[in-house]
Amino acid sequence: MVRDLIDRRPAEECAAVVLPVIGGTRLASSRLQESEGLTEALGVRLAFSERVTIREPHPARLFGQGQLDTICQRMDETGATLLVVDGALTPVQQRNLEREIKRKVVDRTGLILEIFGLRARTAEGRLQVEMARSLYERSRLVRTWTHLERQRGGFGFLGGPGETQLEADRRMLDKRIAGFRRDLEDVRRTRKLQREGRARRGAPVAALVGYTNAGKSTLFNRLTSSDVLAADMPFATLDPTSREILGASGRPIALIDTVGFITDLPTHLVAAFRATLEEAMEAGLLIHVRDISHPDTNVQAEDVYSILDQLAAETGIDRPPILEVWNKADALDPASRDQLQERAAHHSPKAVLASALTGDGLAKALYEAEAMLFAGRSMRTIRLQPHDGRGRAWLHSHCEISSERLSEDGELELIAFMSETDIERLNGISPDAVIRT
Numbered sequence: 057m058v059r060d061l062i063d064r065r066p067a068e069e070c071a072a073v074v075l076p077v078i079g080g081t082r083l084a085s086s087r088l089q090e091s092e093g094l095t096e097a098l099g100v101r102l103a104f105s106e107r108v109t110i111r112e113p114h115p116a117r118l119f120g121q122g123q124l125d126t127i128c129q130r131m132d133e134t135g136a137t138l139l140v141v142d143g144a145l146t147p148v149q150q151r152n153l154e155r156e157i158k159r160k161v162v163d164r165t166g167l168i169l170e171i172f173g174l175r176a177r178t179a180e181g182r183l184q185v186e187m188a189r190s191l192y193e194r195s196r197l198v199r200t201w202t203h204l205e206r207q208r209g210g211f212g213f214l215g216g217p218g219e220t221q222l223e224a225d226r227r228m229l230d231k232r233i234a235g236f237r238r239d240l241e242d243v244r245r246t247r248k249l250q251r252e253g254r255a256r257r258g259a260p261v262a263a264l265v266g267y268t269n270a271g272k273s274t275l276f277n278r279l280t281s282s283d284v285l286a287a288d289m290p291f292a293t294l295d296p297t298s299r300e301i302l303g304a305s306g307r308p309i310a311l312i313d314t315v316g317f318i319t320d321l322p323t324h325l326v327a328a329f330r331a332t333l334e335e336a337m338e339a340g341l342l343i344h345v346r347d348i349s350h351p352d353t354n355v356q357a358e359d360v361y362s363i364l365d366q367l368a369a370e371t372g373i374d375r376p377p378i379l380e381v382w383n384k385a386d387a388l389d390p391a392s393r394d395q396l397q398e399r400a401a402h403h404s405p406k407a408v409l410a411s412a413l414t415g416d417g418l419a420k421a422l423y424e425a426e427a428m429l430f431a432g433r434s435m436r437t438i439r440l441q442p443h444d445g446r447g448r449a450w451l452h453s454h455c456e457i458s459s460e461r462l463s464e465d466g467e468l469e470l471i472a473f474m475s476e477t478d479i480e481r482l483n484g485i486s487p488d489a490v491i492r493t
């Protein structure tokens with residue numbers, strides 16, 4: 057049923073999946089399965105899939121000639137119409153491979169961008185995907201400068217006399233990217249206003265983050281009694297959804313479901329989804345949902361943390377505190393479950409073993425989330441310099457403000473509910489702010 061929700065590619069497309077393992081790099085054991093899952097997410101049939109060990113990557117076609125011949129032969133035998141190389145291809149390698157095997161070739165970034173394209177439902181999601189695609193195409197144009205110029209040069213139908221096709225393409229893409237950037241700025245502004253609205257209502261925000269397919273949306277649905285799409289496929293969620301729930305203490309909490317991460321997430325996607333991802337980085341708490349039953353759960357967690365670090369560096373926002381939810385506990389055998397239960401109790405960051413499917417452990421997870429969100433939240437008096445618009449804006453978008461006035465000496469005095477983390481953050485933004493209990 058879920059599959060029907062996805063635009064499907066013509067069924068006659070049939071893909072060969074090759075996972076290049078380059079000179080001793082360690083790849084997660086289930087990585088080939090992930091490649092297959094990503095390919096199937098395009099709605100194409102799978103012809104075959106294999107790992108190919110490459111000692112020395114060939115600059116012009118990545119694979120050795122013998123390896124390429126074998127791939128070609130298998131593609132002929134199985135009737136494959138598309139080659140998915142689950143790694144990075146240079147534009148030159150991609151073109152040469154296409155020429156040699158006489159079929160379409162797509163690499164990991166192309167594949168993920170394609171899936172995002174199929175999944176984008178809202179105007180905002182489509183805008184972000186289009187932006188990512190244009191950035192990707194733009195980067196590939198630059199690197200193939202010489203060959204494209206030779207191949208298509210001299211037409212110049214967009215520009216003046218003598219303009220090459222490449223220059224025209226580049227100009228067209230730059231124009232589109234600039235347009236997308238403007239539209240995305242509007243999206244960011246709208247999201248900021250929404251965040252401020254939430255803060256005014258006093259609801260702190262917890263964002264669900266984690267590897268794709270970890271169970272974020274299933275957990276979100278359970279906790280909020282919602283019905284967002286949760287499915288056994290990569291990148292089921294693209295657009296963030298937010299709902300308010302009441303915690304055990306009766307205080308409101310806003311929960312956000314977000315797009316999933318993946319190993320080697322294309323940097324263009326991170327850039328394009330900034331408005332969405334910023335939302336998570338601005339939260340008071342990140343609930344890192346992990347599929348603890350997955351054989352590569354530790355590698356996945358490492359990759360999630362490195363993407364979060366990258367986001368923190370790019371947005372200039374400190375990473376919010378983290379609560380790990382070790383999900384899919386129901387899929388473990390009883391012995392490992394006991395073992396993990398024990399390990400979770402002493403884990404840093406704090407971890408709760410749970411199952412979004414059966415509901416086990418969710419009350420504890422919510423309790424811990426609430427405790428972390430409200431930890432040390434108390435009423436503070438803050439004095440800001442008269443011109444500190446940034447500090448004031450941050451307070452309004454992150455903390456519940458109970459009053460605000462101008463003091464006799466022209467400084468701004470606010471009374472707000474702040475946690476220790478809030479105080480640290482405000483200190484970073486407004487070093488001159490004076491905060492008293």
Ligand SMILES: Nc1nc2c(ncn2[C@@H]2O[C@H](COP(=O)(O)OP(=O)(O)OP(=O)(O)O)[C@@H](O)[C@H]2O)c(=O)[nH]1
Pocket residue numbers: 266267268269270271272273274275285286287288289290291292293294314315316317383384385386387410411412413414
């Ligand atoms: N056994 C088991 N399966 C689960 C559990 N939670 C989620 N799943 C399954 O895992 C798959 C992915 O769940 P989603 O909730 O869509 O995962 P997600 O993290 O939102 O994934 P993306 O949106 O693609 O990033 C679905 O088939 C769920 O039914 C759980 O606690 N136990």
Ligand SMILES: [Mg+2]
Pocket residue numbers: 272273274285286292293314316
């Ligand atoms: Mg999801």
